[in-house]
Amino acid sequence: MATERIQEIEKEGKKAFPEAGSEEELRELEVRYFGRKSELTGILKGLKDLSADEKREVGPAVQGVRMALMEAFSSAKERVAREGRDWEAERIDVTAPGANDPLGHLHPISLIIGELGDIFTRLGFEIPEGPELETEFYNFEALNFPADHPARDMQDTFWIDSEGLDTRYVLRTHTSPVQIRYMETHTPPFRIIVPGRTFRNESTDATHEHTFHQFESLVVGEAGDLTVGHFKQLGETFFEAFFGRKVSVRLRPSYFPFVEPGFEFDISCVFCGGNGCSSCKGVGWIEVGGAGMVQQKVFEAAGYPRGQYQGFAWGFGLERLAMMKYRIPDTRMFMSGDLRFIRQF
Numbered sequence: 001m002a003t004e005r006i007q008e009i010e011k012e013g014k015k016a017f018p019e020a021g022s023e024e025e026l027r028e029l030e031v032r033y034f035g036r037k038s039e040l041t042g043i044l045k046g047l048k049d050l051s052a053d054e055k056r057e058v059g060p061a062v063q064g065v066r067m068a069l070m071e072a073f074s075s076a077k078e079r080v081a082r083e084g085r086d087w088e089a090e091r092i093d094v095t096a097p098g099a100n101d102p103l104g105h106l107h108p109i110s111l112i113i114g115e116l117g118d119i120f121t122r123l124g125f126e127i128p129e130g131p132e133l134e135t136e137f138y139n140f141e142a143l144n145f146p147a148d149h150p151a152r153d154m155q156d157t158f159w160i161d162s163e164g165l166d167t168r169y170v171l172r173t174h175t176s177p178v179q180i181r182y183m184e185t186h187t188p189p190f191r192i193i194v195p196g197r198t199f200r201n202e203s204t205d206a207t208h209e210h211t212f213h214q215f216e217s218l219v220v221g222e223a224g225d226l227t228v229g230h231f232k233q234l235g236e237t238f239f240e241a242f243f244g245r246k247v248s249v250r251l252r253p254s255y256f257p258f259v260e261p262g263f264e265f266d267i268s269c270v271f272c273g274g275n276g277c278s279s280c281k282g283v284g285w286i287e288v289g290g291a292g293m294v295q296q297k298v299f300e301a302a303g304y305p306r307g308q309y310q311g312f313a314w315g316f317g318l319e320r321l322a323m324m325k326y327r328i329p330d331t332r333m334f335m336s337g338d339l340r341f342i343r344q345f
């Protein structure tokens with residue numbers, strides 16, 4: 001009798017669960033078939049009153065049906081959940097273009113500084129830094145620009161109000177003060193480059209900015225170890241690596257108080273190879289900066305004994321190099337903040 005009823009319950013349940021159309025209906029069926037007052041639970045509870053033979057027959061039958069209905073219940077639950085979802089609202093267009101977060105990138109001057117670092121570290125150079133707010137001593141005096149000397153007029157200077165301080169401050173007009181700072185704490189031989197920001201109180205045009213970058217190099221060894229020939233060779237090695245083509249170097253006599261002899265440093269025009277074009281104004285050479293053999297007075301200012309060491313140095317304009325490399329017509333573009341310019345690099 002109980003077994004027949006169990007089979008009927010199974011039949012009813014297997015029909016009811018697939019027909020359930022909502023979570024509400026499912027909850028009712030759950031109570032009806034598995035609740036504390038459900039028929040199946042009643043039969044299970046009554047097992048204890050049955051004879052051993054009846055128990056052997058009814059027990060497995062009721063458990064089997066319970067399991068089968070549990071399965072029917074769980075697949076009905078999945079089906080109802082699936083049917084209840086708003087598939088249209090959840091539709092994903094897998095062909096839609098991705099929403100890229102805009103990524104920043106390096107400023108062309110930072111890129112150039114990175115390139116210099118790669119080239120010169122391969123050649124065994126160190127890359128020290130120095131302060132942009134510099135004392136009069138490091139920016140001028142130690143570099144043999146005495147106070148009130150006309151050579152100071154070579155570099156229009158932003159003087160900082162230093163009233164009440166024991167020294168006068170400037171925004172450094174060149175990267176050369178880092179030569180002194182480095183020599184104060186290092187003993188030759190050494191080779192360094194110093195890329196950095198510099199400032200001049202001058203009116204701006206296509207080749208002049210008040211804020212620009214220089215790239216200093218200083219190589220020092222024992223007296224007699226270094227010649228102008230080494231210097232030229234280093235320049236050619238660097239410029240060929242930087243521009244990716246053969247470059248010749250020409251040194252013209254010039255004056256900087258911290259070198260003797262001093263030179264203007266020219267390279268063969270990278271646009272025409274030295275034949276003459278509009279970029280080099282027909283002469284085949286382009287000036288890239290100042291250079292020379294380090295003055296013994298400068299070594300003395302850094303604490304070295306006179307005559308023991310010899311060295312050479314240069315200071316190039318970084319913007320000028322970048323302008324040549326990327327054919328940029330106006331140096332003011334670097335500081336313009338114009339993203340149309342910056343994004344091209």
Ligand code: YSA
Pocket residue numbers: 155173174175176200202207208209210212213214216256258259287288289290291292293312313314315316317318319320331
């Ligand atoms: C000379 C001899 C050395 O042994 C070492 C370094 C030097 C260079 C020296 N310190 C100096 O500043 N020389 S400079 O005044 O002729 O500037 C060097 C380069 O900086 C220039 O050739 C130019 O390329 C760049 N420059 C100067 N003023 C600039 C500028 N670039 C953009 N705007 C300006 N206002």
